[in-house]
Each structure stands twice: as structure tokens, then as C-alpha cells.
Amino acid sequence: MRSLDPLDLYEIDDLLSDEERMIRDAVARFVDEKALPLIPKCFDEARFPAELIPEIADLGLLGSSLEGYGCAGLNATSYGLICQELERGDSGLRSFVSVQSSLCMYPIHAFGSEEQKERWLPEMAAGRVIGCFGLTEPHGGSDPSNMKTRARKDGDDWILNGAKMWITNGNIADIAIVWAQTDDGVQGFIVEKDFDGYEAREIHAKMSLRASITSELYFDNVRVPDANRLPNVKGLKGPLSCLNQARYGITWGPIGAATACLKEALDYCGERELFGRPVSATQSAQVKLADMARRITSAKLLSWRLGRLKDEGKLHPSQVSLAKWNNVRMALDIARECRDLLGGSGITLEYSAIRHALNLESVITYEGTETVHQLVIGRELTGHNAF
Incomplete structure (x- = not known):
């Protein structure tokens, strides 16, 4: 019987195309080699690592799902995987790319004049205009x-x-x-x-x-x-459509944060011995770790399906709400649980769990609080608006 990847128990990697895996792996290398060496110090100093912007742009991550104007024109799953790997580094990195791509470049692309698109989008894709x-x-x-x-x-x-x-x-x-x-x-x-x-x-x-x-x-x-003025939209459907684009990416991002925390906890529990055996050999630790793997697997499948629906033009905003609610709550709970498994070490920036837990307190609030997304699903189920 073959061994399973502890971070991919359902072999979801096999559902991705070769191009999607290649894009994910390229962003993962950037995060490992360039971002993670900087992020703990930046978090401690409350500083955004702006020096990473040129390489983020060179990788084609800004406006990556848009067509033309210097943008990469990637599919929805590829954009989601970009968000996943960036947030595995830090929510701040994914937020930067989400805002640039989904909240700023998207409305110009969708609602702007041709002159506005030509003026702004190539410069924004190159990271020269933020x-x-x-x-x-x-x-x-x-x-x-x-x-x-x-x-x-x-x-x-x-x-x-x-x-x-x-x-x-x-x-x-x-x-x-x-x-x-x-x-x-x-x-x-x-x-x-x-x-x-x-x-x-x-x-x-x-x-x-x-x-x-x-x-x-x-x-x-x-x-x-x-x-x-953006000439081709009026009413709240303009900004709300932008938020729907960004929320889609947010469904993927916390998967990266949760995966980083689980890997860290697995390594730590395997190495640390208490009462004559590794922490990972105890029932209490295994139950916690298994529950994390279950929840990450469910979140990955939700976002993968969401990406395919988006590429097929079938995406419904309520489906995004369900995934945003589920996946951010999943990641926040896992980050907190991993912090606990790390013991006293978990409160330091030597480990990532406390940083991810603190970041996810914002992610669960912005672009629709958890309660807002719960009420969106409640409305979808009952037909009654409880806002």
C-alpha cells in the first residue's frame, strides 16, 4: 500500500493540469527563497516588503487572470494557486496581489474605457503603478x-x-x-x-x-x-463584482496558511519528545493533526471546484461566500491549534502559527465578515433576507 502525502491526502494535486502545477511550483519557490526569509522580520517591524514587488511582477502575478494589456491571462485555478502559495508565506503578500489584481486592475479591465486600460493596466501588471x-x-x-x-x-x-x-x-x-x-x-x-x-x-x-x-x-x-471615471458601470454591482473576484482568491489563500501551520506542527511534534516518546505518538496530538488534515482536504476540494465553475462561467456569488466562510474559519482554527501544539515556542516568530493566526483574524473580517457570508447562505437556503 502506497504512502500518502500528509499535506495532500486526497491527491488533489492530480486534479491540476501540468500548467497549473508549474505555476504553483514557481510561486512556491519564490515564497520559500525570497519571501519567507524576510517575512518574520517584516511582521515584527510592521513593514511591507516592497522590495519583492518587482519579482512578483516579473512572475506575472499582477492581474494574472486578465487578458491582454501585459497580463498573463491565466485560468481561475491558477490564480487561486497563486493566492494559496502567497498566503503560505503571509496574508500580507496575498492581500497585496489580491488588491492590485482583483480590486484595482479588474474594475479598470471590466468597466474602464479603452484609454484607461491602455494607460494603467500595462504599468500595473509591471508593478510600476500600485x-x-x-x-x-x-x-x-x-x-x-x-x-x-x-x-x-x-x-x-x-x-x-x-x-x-x-x-x-x-x-x-x-x-x-x-x-x-x-x-x-x-x-x-x-x-x-x-x-x-x-x-x-x-x-x-x-x-x-x-x-x-x-x-x-x-x-x-x-x-x-x-x-x-469608470464609464461602464453604475450602482453597487460595480464594487460588489470586484469583491467577488477578490473573495474567490481569498478562498484559496487560507489553505496556504493552514498548510504551513500543519507542516510546522507535524515537524515539531515528530521531533519533540515528552514523557519518553515523540509528541506525534500521542493520541491527543494525532487527533488534532488528523482533524487539521480533514479540514484542509475539504477546503482544497471546495476551492478546486469553485475554480472550475469560475472558468466555466457558472460561478454564483453564494458559492464564493460558502468557500470564504468555510476556508478562512478552517485556517484560523488550525493556526490556533498549531500554536497550542507548539507550546511556548508557538508565541514566537521563529514559528509561523502565531503570525498566521493573527493575520487570519483580519482575513475572516475583511471582504465580508464570517457572519455576512453565513447570512448569504441563509438567504440562499430560505429565500429570506436577514440582513
Whole structure:
């Protein structure tokens, strides 16, 4: 009887194409060789490793699922595997790529003019222009319809006023994709960093996503040319479709974090001896480790199926909600359990479990809290909106 890979008990690797495995392995090498040597120190110092951006771009990871304009045009599963390996390194790395790709490049690609696509997308794919996504507001949180940021028409321009909160990449962004109420519904605008009245302020003293930049954005009578308005979408379907793209990647990312924690716990429990035997030889440790493997296997199958549905054009937003809810909760629980198995060592940055656990406290909250996704599924099951 053959031995199974402890990190792939259902041999899900066999469901991937040769190209998908090649892409995953290339990103895995980058994470192992370039990112992981930096990440613990960056987390400790609350610093985003911006020096990795050129290589991330050279690997074709920015806008990787988009067609044309210097983008790689990869399928959905390949994009998911990219997110998985990046988050195996750190949630901050995956968040950077998710925001650039799904929240900034995607709306320009889907809703922008040809001039906007030609101007911004090749530079963003090359990592020479960084974007951020302005939807969440200080008072709004999970209710984007309660948007206070407004844009009013003034000749050939728009005057933008308001504030956005919890914005990844804000202080390194060259452009912000900002959603604002107008007299004609919610519309999206490309706000350039040198526009008068636009300010980004970094949020400090975070205990989560410390190797990521999080900002507040302020707009004080910012004059935005109509040429910077996304012309091909109106209403909340614009920003919500962007979030659906990003949430899809988030279903994959925590699998990487959970796998990193499980591997670390397996190695540690196999090496550490207590009461005359390895920790891994005890029933209590084996039950915990087996439960982790079960939950990771289920999450992998959910995301793999989700990727195939996305490529077939059959993806439903509620399916993304189910996977985001399940997979992030899975990873957070595993990171916490692995931290416990590591004992006192688990609270140090010598090991990754505490870092992943802290990061996943943000991941389970952003782009739809766990409760929001539970209610999405509840609505799907019952037909009643309980929001």
C-alpha cells in the first residue's frame, strides 16, 4: 500500500493540469527563497516588503487572470494557486496581489474605457503603478449601501468628498479606485495620488497584517476629471463584482496558511519528545493533526471546484461566500491549534502559527465578515433576507 502525502491526502494535486502545477511550483519557490526569509522580520517591524514587488511582477502575478494589456491571462485555478502559495508565506503578500489584481486592475479591465486600460493596466501588471481600492468607510463596514463619500459633477470634472477606511496598499498606491455616491448612483473613479485634496494616512499599532500597509483615505474637494471615471458601470454591482473576484482568491489563500501551520506542527511534534516518546505518538496530538488534515482536504476540494465553475462561467456569488466562510474559519482554527501544539515556542516568530493566526483574524473580517457570508447562505437556503 502506497504512502500518502500528509499535506495532500486526497491527491488533489492530480486534479491540476501540468500548467497549473508549474505555476504553483514557481510561486512556491519564490515564497520559500525570497519571501519567507524576510517575512518574520517584516511582521515584527510592521513593514511591507516592497522590495519583492518587482519579482512578483516579473512572475506575472499582477492581474494574472486578465487578458491582454501585459497580463498573463491565466485560468481561475491558477490564480487561486497563486493566492494559496502567497498566503503560505503571509496574508500580507496575498492581500497585496489580491488588491492590485482583483480590486484595482479588474474594475479598470471590466468597466474602464479603452484609454484607461491602455494607460494603467500595462504599468500595473509591471508593478510600476500600485493601486488601492476605496469602498469601506469608517461608519459603514459590512453595509456599502450606507456610503457617505460623494462626487458631484462640476463642468467636465467631478468634486469628490469623503473618507475610506482599512485600505490595503493605501500609502504606497499611485492610484485609488474610489467608489462614491453621485446623483446617478454609485460610480467608480480613478483618483491619482497627486490630486489636490487627496490624502492617505497609514494605520499603525496593528496586531494583524503587520507585514501589510493599511490606510485611511481622505478626499477634500478632490477634482477628478471625467476621463478618470469608470464609464461602464453604475450602482453597487460595480464594487460588489470586484469583491467577488477578490473573495474567490481569498478562498484559496487560507489553505496556504493552514498548510504551513500543519507542516510546522507535524515537524515539531515528530521531533519533540515528552514523557519518553515523540509528541506525534500521542493520541491527543494525532487527533488534532488528523482533524487539521480533514479540514484542509475539504477546503482544497471546495476551492478546486469553485475554480472550475469560475472558468466555466457558472460561478454564483453564494458559492464564493460558502468557500470564504468555510476556508478562512478552517485556517484560523488550525493556526490556533498549531500554536497550542507548539507550546511556548508557538508565541514566537521563529514559528509561523502565531503570525498566521493573527493575520487570519483580519482575513475572516475583511471582504465580508464570517457572519455576512453565513447570512448569504441563509438567504440562499430560505429565500429570506436577514440582513
